Amino acid sequence: MELESMLAYLRNKTILITGATGFLAMVFVEKILRVQPDVKRLYLLLRTTDAESAAYRMKNEILGKELFKVLRETRGEDFDSFISQKVVALPGDVSFENLGVKDVILMENMCTEIQIIVSSAANTKFDERYDISLSINTFGVLHMLGFANKCLKLEMLLHISTAYVCGEDVGLILEDSTSMNKRVKEMPRSDFEVVEKNLVNEKLNELRTQDASEEVITNTMKDLGIERAKLHGWPNTYVFTKAMGEVLLSHHSKNNLPFVIVRPPIVSSTYSEPFPGWVQGYRTVDSVIAGYCKGKLTCLLLDPMTVCDMIPVDMVVNSMIAAIVVNANKSSNIIYHVGSSLRNPIKFNDIRSFVMKYFTKYPWINKDEKPVVARKIRIFKSMATFHMYMKIRYSLPLKGLKLVNKVSGQCFQDIYVKYNQKLRLVMRMVELYRPYMLFKGIFDDTNTEKLRKITREGYIEVQDFNFDPTCIDWEDYIMNTHIPGFLKHVLIN
Known part of the structure; x- marks a missing residue:
């Protein structure tokens, strides 16, 4: 059989990419331009x-990154001309x-x-304002879907989600919506859009009527997002939306629309392409690496x-391209973890050891x-023990201050407020x-393994x-690729 x-x-x-300034989408853009x-x-939808x-x-936010240095070197003086022919900066916003x-x-x-549409736009802050997160992560999908249904030659819609839409499920988490179905059934799904939109609008109108400051509005909407997420069984606003x-x-797509969902977990620096260790x-x-190295x-x-x-x-990007090619023009709605x-688990204890x-x-x-001397970090295995430690840690300085601070009660009060904040x-x-x-879950990747098998057996560019x-040697990758890359491209810059 010919490969x-x-x-x-x-x-x-012709490919539309939303969320083009994001880490994953940017690496996808670079890969496509470099290998094909x-x-x-490429239409890059940018929030302008x-x-x-x-x-x-x-x-400045995409092509100016060091990520594109290999492509720049390859194209030489032709780089700008090549980009002008192949890439369109598209002003827009998935919120509309x-x-x-x-x-x-x-x-x-x-x-x-x-x-082809690559739907990668997302707000990834765990506690973003509920109105913002909802408009991008939830209703932005509807707007993207509405546009997709107008595309006359559409062969594939690939949507980037996150493996953690499962919430805090434990055990083997399947590559489907099983982990969400129970919670979704308990929600008023039929009018979910209306309920959440109305809730957000009512809260915003209430705050504006009260002439609330922007800080109060922001904090209130952040709290609302966490509240709604936990009410329905998710730990934060990001994974809920x-x-x-x-x-x-799933519920609004037409039967003949070919789409797949890619759910990566924690996405780390490049393994090999276009060069090892690039991260944004x-x-x-x-965050742990940065806090630890600085003491x-x-x-x-x-x-x-x-x-x-x-x-x-870069492995996620390769899987995205494979998923697009293999499933194009098929009435599919496959999910890939x-x-x-x-298949190659690494424990936090190993990461801690490698970092130290x-x-x-x-x-x-x-x-x-x-x-800065590298020291062992004190580990707490439960929220209760951690909370007790923090209360003791923050209360001891206050007790000492209270004993010596008999002159200025106001000074002690200010310090007390600061410590509590x-x-x-x-x-x-x-x-x-x-x-x-x-987290106590393991993500099943049966569909992804089938995709790997198809690419190995049916396509010539498998490597x-x-x-x-x-293929990842975690100690080698973290010690020689990820940490040096993070220090170079993020922490030192």
């Missing part, structure tokens, strides 16, 4: 109001109908050209034996040009990360689109 070609499928294709220069056009602003964002695209002629052209986005996609911003584990992290809520499901970003917890080993050998140099902030952050530091986590 097929992924690159041949991508030739002359004969792609017809006009073409000039969109072009500025594309130049027609994706916020105002140019009617441009919209018509897109609807007749676009064959992403889960509801999946629900709306703080991923979940990186600011002394304790941590963590079950050392919990499996940390992480996967390099693209992670490592089932790295910074013992290569200590962080502080502002005084002195090395800091304690509440720390506990809020710990509560947001708690579900992932104590160029690797997304097999079993």
